[in-house]
Amino acid sequence: xxxxxxxxxxxxxxxxxxxxxxxxxxxxxxxxxxxxxxxxxxxxxxxxxxxxxxxxxxxxxxxxxxxxxxxxxxxxxxxxxxxxxxxxxxxxxxxxxxxxxxxxxxxxxxxxxxxxxxxxxxxxxxxxxxxxxxxxxxxxxxxxxxxxxxxxxxxxxxxxxxxxxxxxxxxxxxxxxxxxxxxxxxxxxxxxxxxxxxxxxxxxxxxxxxxxxxxxxxxxxxxxxxxxxxxxxxxxxxxxxxxxxxxxxxxxxxxxxxxxxxxxxxxxxxxxxxxxxxxxxxxxxxxxxxxxxxxxxxxxxxxxxxxxxxxxxxxxxxxxxxxxxxxxxxxxxxxxxxxxxxxxxxxxxxxxxxxxxxxxxxxxxxxxxxxxxxxxxxxxxxxxxxxxxxxxxxxxxxxxxxxxxxxxxxxxxxxxxxxxxxxxxxxxxxxxxxxxxxxxxxxxxx
Amino acid sequence: xxxxxxxxxxxxxxxxxxxxxxxxxxxxxxxxxxxxxxxxxxxxxxxxxxxxxxxxxxxxxxxxxxxxxxxxxxxxxxxxxxxxxxxxxxxxxxxxxxxxxxxxxxxxxxxxxxxxxxxxxxxxxxxxxxxxxxxxxxxxxxxxxxxxxxxxxxxxxxxxxxxxxxxxxxxxxxxxxxxxxxxxxxxxxxxxxxxxxxxxxxxxxxxxxxxxxxxxxxxxxxxxxxxxxxxxxxxxxxxxxxxxxxxxxxxxxxxxxxxxxxxxxxxxxxxxxxxxxxxxxxxx
Ligand SMILES: Cc1cc2nc3c(=O)[nH]c(=O)nc-3n(C[C@H](O)[C@H](O)[C@H](O)COP(=O)(O)O)c2cc1C
Numbered sequence: 001x002x003x004x005x006x007x008x009x010x011x012x013x014x015x016x017x018x019x020x021x022x023x024x025x026x027x028x029x030x031x032x033x034x035x036x037x038x039x040x041x042x043x044x045x046x047x048x049x050x051x052x053x054x055x056x057x058x059x060x061x062x063x064x065x066x067x068x069x070x071x072x073x074x075x076x077x078x079x080x081x082x083x084x085x086x087x088x089x090x091x092x093x094x095x096x097x098x099x100x101x102x103x104x105x106x107x108x109x110x111x112x113x114x115x116x117x118x119x120x121x122x123x124x125x126x127x128x129x130x131x132x133x134x135x136x137x138x139x140x141x142x143x144x145x146x147x148x149x150x151x152x153x154x155x156x157x158x159x160x161x162x163x164x165x166x167x168x169x170x171x172x173x174x175x176x177x178x179x180x181x182x183x184x185x186x187x188x189x190x191x192x193x194x195x196x197x198x199x200x201x202x203x204x205x206x207x208x209x210x211x212x213x214x215x216x217x218x219x220x221x222x223x224x225x226x227x228x229x230x231x232x233x234x235x236x237x238x239x240x241x242x243x244x245x246x247x248x249x250x251x252x253x254x255x256x257x258x259x260x261x262x263x264x265x266x267x268x269x270x271x272x273x274x275x276x277x278x279x280x281x282x283x284x285x286x287x288x289x290x291x292x293x294x295x296x297x298x299x300x301x302x303x304x305x306x307x308x309x310x311x312x313x314x315x316x317x318x319x320x321x322x323x324x325x326x327x328x329x330x331x332x333x334x335x336x337x338x339x340x341x342x343x344x345x346x347x348x349x350x351x352x353x354x355x356x357x358x359x360x361x362x363x364x365x366x367x368x369x370x371x372x373x374x375x376x377x378x379x380x381x382x383x384x385x386x387x388x389x390x391x392x393x394x395x396x397x398x399x400x401x402x403x404x405x406x407x408x409x410x411x412x413x414x415x416x417x418x419x420x421x422x423x424x425x426x427x428x429x430x431x432x433x434x435x436x437x438x439x440x441x442x443x444x445x446x
Numbered sequence: 447x448x449x450x451x452x453x454x455x456x457x458x459x460x461x462x463x464x465x466x467x468x469x470x471x472x473x474x475x476x477x478x479x480x481x482x483x484x485x486x487x488x489x490x491x492x493x494x495x496x497x498x499x500x501x502x503x504x505x506x507x508x509x510x511x512x513x514x515x516x517x518x519x520x521x522x523x524x525x526x527x528x529x530x531x532x533x534x535x536x537x538x539x540x541x542x543x544x545x546x547x548x549x550x551x552x553x554x555x556x557x558x559x560x561x562x563x564x565x566x567x568x569x570x571x572x573x574x575x576x577x578x579x580x581x582x583x584x585x586x587x588x589x590x591x592x593x594x595x596x597x598x599x600x601x602x603x604x605x606x607x608x609x610x611x612x613x614x615x616x617x618x619x620x621x622x623x624x625x626x627x628x629x630x631x632x633x634x635x636x637x638x639x640x641x642x643x644x645x646x647x648x649x650x651x652x653x654x655x656x657x658x659x660x661x662x663x664x665x666x667x668x669x670x671x672x673x674x675x676x677x678x679x680x681x682x683x684x685x686x687x688x689x690x691x692x693x694x695x696x697x698x699x700x701x702x703x704x705x706x707x708x709x710x711x712x713x714x715x716x717x718x719x720x721x722x723x724x725x726x727x728x729x730x
Contacts, residue, residue, distance in 0.1 A: 035722060148601040148620060152584055153543055153563040180721060192603070192622040192641045193660060197720040200658075202639055206619040207559070207578035207597035216538045216577075220559040223518045224543030 037269040040358025042261040047278040050315040052425030053418050057404040065403040072399040073409040076323050078300045079230020079253035086230050087139050090119025091395045096304050096325035097143045099125025101178050101187045102265030104375035105132050107367045112136030114387025126176045128190045129155040147201035149191040163232040169262030169305040172236030172276045175203035177266040182361040184370035214250040232256050237282035244289035248299050257286045259305030263328040266359030279305035281428040287320030310397020318413035333390035334383040335365045476629050476699040477610050504528040541569050561588045580607045599626045608697045618645040627697035646693050664713040665690050676719040680712045
């Protein structure tokens with residue numbers, strides 16, 4: 001590229017907030033093509049998030065622990081309510097469900113390798129279990145989705161846990177999509193679909209509706225797997241308080257709550273940006289539901305949607321999560337949006353740091369693709385090592401914060417350790433605005 | 447707990463206690479299968495103290511006296527090849543997750559997900575079933591001698607599922623290779639997003655048949671309440687008549703006369719929704 005045009009602001013031009021450049025481009029694109037924008041990634045708008053919270057480190061009134069020396073544990077047990085073999089993970093950061101189809105087989109394998117190296121779990125996705133990922137994952141959670149693509153009892157029995165997916169934070173109420181360019185022969189065969197079609201997966205489960213039916217479905221899954229495996233229920237954050245109560249009533253051993261920042265492989269932009277609630281707003285609702293049922297910490301809460309740093313991990317846990325799950329950040333650790341592919345991103349009309357056309361299958365980093373030539377760019381062993389490094393950093397960062405707050409286990413972090421920077425985040429997270437005792441909105445129903 | 451089918455070993459429950467649990471479902475007209483006990487009365491189960499001459503290898507579970515858990519854990523690690531389930535009492539997940547070539551007879555009505563995810567067994571329900579019978583079946587044969595509730599054979603990948611009576615809504619929803627033959631009618635929204643496999647209906651089909659269907663083939667003998675998005679009637683070519691005759695025969699229906707393949711119409715995908723396009727927005 002030969003230099004950029006001057007910044008319009010330097011010419012005294014003012015961009016409209018209402019019709020900013022991205023909005024204008026969106027209208028132009030719609031007028032040109034007549035179809036809505038489908039993309040990957042999560043909500044891009046600014047939302048109240050973990051950045052709006054701060055920890056109160058220990059000083060006089062609280063005792064800190066010595067960094068690097070004093071023990072601060074990170075292990076977590078998931079799903080010990082009913083399962084004979086609950087998941088015992090070394091760290092409270094898990095890899096979220098991302099489908100083979102959305103991701104290459106190499107990327108799935110890399111996720112398994114990285115997660116296993118640090119003793120955590122990875123998750124299948126809307127498209128079934130591949131041998132590569134089963135082989136490389138010490139703890140593998142098998143998603144049970146409305147589409148049931150590739151769902152079979154043999155793989156179900158091979159799984160270490162089962163995650164019944166009701167929704168995703170990026171699109172609560174929506175089903176999946178996989179566009180034709182990513183339906184390779186192998187993906188098509190696993191999903192029992194013709195290759196090359198634009199495929200839309202169902203948003204409702206085919207054989208149950210509502211919590212009473214789900215309770216029977218969960219019973220069936222337990223029966224089929226002889227009550228060995230924990231059953232998770234994953235929901236996209238919307239009416240989280242009620243949904244968590246119903247998920248638990250249906251028998252969930254673990255509830256996964258995915259906020260609206262959560263990534264997706266392919267969803268309409270309008271859906272990603274306008275449906276669901278932020279992760280920050282969902283966690284206290286989920287925790288309240290569990291507490292009221294007397295099951296907080298007994299039914300574990302896994303939170304996802306916009307987790308990037310150990311601080312985010314620590315904040316989610318302080319608000320009451322037992323563990324977190326990461327999607328987007330794990331892909332970045334594997335090499336997604338790497339500046340070394342700058343020219344190739346540019347050729348696709350995107351840029352490193354902005355690339356979100358996961359639906360398109362031409363990912364220069366070889367992650368969100370089924371193109372064999374692109375997919376070989378990711379070496380699963382090398383990608384796995386990078387992911388393991390990143391997971392270690394997340395864990396050490398969370399431990400650093402926990403020790404500073406005087407906690408010998410990251411799980412012991414509590415809302416009392418947090419304050420909020422904004423009124424919105426104080427209200428959503430239900431912690432006081434920094435320097436005050438004010439928690440806006442307390443006293444209401446939720 | 448499990449009962450070998452021996453004299454006097456049928457558990458605490460006697461016939462007199464829950465007589466209504468004994469299925470009395472009659473096979474509807476088309477079925478001419480060589481079933482020795484169409485009314486579902488098990489051999490040697492005329493009452494407490496029944497004898498079991500000739501069926502010593504059949505293991506019997508009386509769900510009036512033991513649990514579905516005990517039954518399923520035996521079926522998942524079987525010590526016999528033939529099982530009989532008495533007094534199913536509408537319990538859920540009966541014989542779910544079987545993955546061996548067993549023969550299982552369920553004498554009475556079953557609840558949800560009976561024979562769920564069956565992989566290789568021959569399972570007969572001598573009664574009616576609740577939601578999701580043989581859901582996600584991989585292989586084998588499941589036969590329901592009565593009627594079935596919703597989501598018959600949902601997402602099934604293989605095997606043959608026969609409903610001798612009628613089936614409710616969403617029959618064959620999201621089917622992925624299973625063959626389903628229904629002797630009576632099916633309810634609305636059946637074969638929704640059906641991907642592969644064949645659905646044969648000897649009676650009528652409800653509204654919205656085959657909505658968003660992919661490559662599954664549907665054969666209906668009676669009236670269709672309405673076709674869903676992208677589902678159209680298709681020509682019956684010789685290969686279709688032949689596969690239909692095969693399916694009917696496999697299900698126990700002689701493909702002649704009233705049930706001759708030529709009496710059925712075929713439905714399938716127009717394949718117009720295979721690619722997202724603006725002009726499809728009303729169809730979506
Ligand atoms: C490429 C990609 C594919 C995904 N596929 C699935 C899926 O198959 N099933 C599912 O439940 N969630 C899926 N998700 C959502 C993740 O499981 C998770 O909820 C989300 O990524 C968490 O938010 P984060 O990306 O901000 O970490 C996918 C996300 C991405 C980025």
